Amino acid sequence: MxxxxxxENLPAGPQLLDSAGQPAAGKVAYHTEITCS
Structure with a gap:
């Protein structure tokens, strides 16, 4: 997380999620909401 x-690790995050077969863009936005909260 x-x-x-x-x-700095932002580009690394999407790659890991992409490998899992999940939408990287969706996950990035989701994590962004968590971070903002």
């Missing part, structure tokens, strides 16, 4: 929160 910290990976998605860290801007």
């Amino acid at each position: 910290n990976v998605a929160v860290t801007p």
